Amino acid sequence: MNFTDDTAEALRAAVWLVNSAEDPDTLESLEDESAFLTDFPYSGRLDRDDRELAALRAVRPRLRAMLTAPRDEMVDHVNDALAASRLTPRLVRHEGADWHLHAVADDRPLAERVLIETAMALIDVIRADEGSRISICADETCEALALDLSRNRSKRYCSTTCTNRNAVAAYRARRAAE
Ligand SMILES: [Zn+2]
Numbered sequence: 489m490n491f492t493d494d495t496a497e498a499l500r501a502a503v504w505l506v507n508s509a510e511d512p513d514t515l516e517s518l519e520d521e522s523a524f525l526t527d528f529p530y531s532g533r534l535d536r537d538d539r540e541l542a543a544l545r546a547v548r549p550r551l552r553a554m555l556t557a558p559r560d561e562m563v564d565h566v567n568d569a570l571a572a573s574r575l576t577p578r579l580v581r582h583e584g585a586d587w588h589l590h591a592v593a594d595d596r597p598l599a600e601r602v603l604i605e606t607a608m609a610l611i612d613v614i615r616a617d618e619g620s621r622i623s624i625c626a627d628e629t630c631e632a633l634a635l636d637l638s639r640n641r642s643k644r645y646c647s648t649t650c651t652n653r654n655a656v657a658a659y660r661a662r663r664a665a666e
């Protein structure tokens with residue numbers, strides 16, 4: 489199963505935002521927002537002000553609920569989000585991205601576009617029944633999301649930090665058992 493580039497990118501952006509809410513919060517300032525926009529260069533309206541930042545921060549719990557819901561509940565989240573937005577789907581091509589769908593107008597607030605792009609990406613996830621690609625990090629102490637877009641489904645941790653911590657713990661446990 490391979491998602492299209494725009495779907496994969498939308499999922500990565502949504503997971504970045506959700507994980508930014510973990511302690512310590514990494515989306516607290518306009519500088520943080522800038523870092524997000526460097527990693528995920530959204531086209532369209534970017535206000536880069538406190539209001540936009542607050543809306544992005546506020547949408548994170550909803551993104552988390554959407555991304556972690558069981559399949560049928562995910563459908564409800566997606567349908568609710570789509571129903572609440574004025575959809576004007578059209579194919580666009582812009583710097584860094586070949587033809588893909590923008591479901592809402594480029595002048596809609598960033599948080600709304602993020603929410604709708606996430607919903608659109610989850611349509612692919614739901615249709616392909618690939619919800620298991622999104623999980624809560626396998627580290628016992630970590631609540632961040634792990635997004636596994638790899639072919640061999642090898643990713644269980646949210647980050648290299650969690651991967652390494654658990655590799656070290658597993659090594660020590662083996663050594664102790666010997
Ligand atoms: Zn685009």
Ligand SMILES: [Zn+2]
Nearest residue numbers: 625630646650
């Ligand atoms: Zn983790």
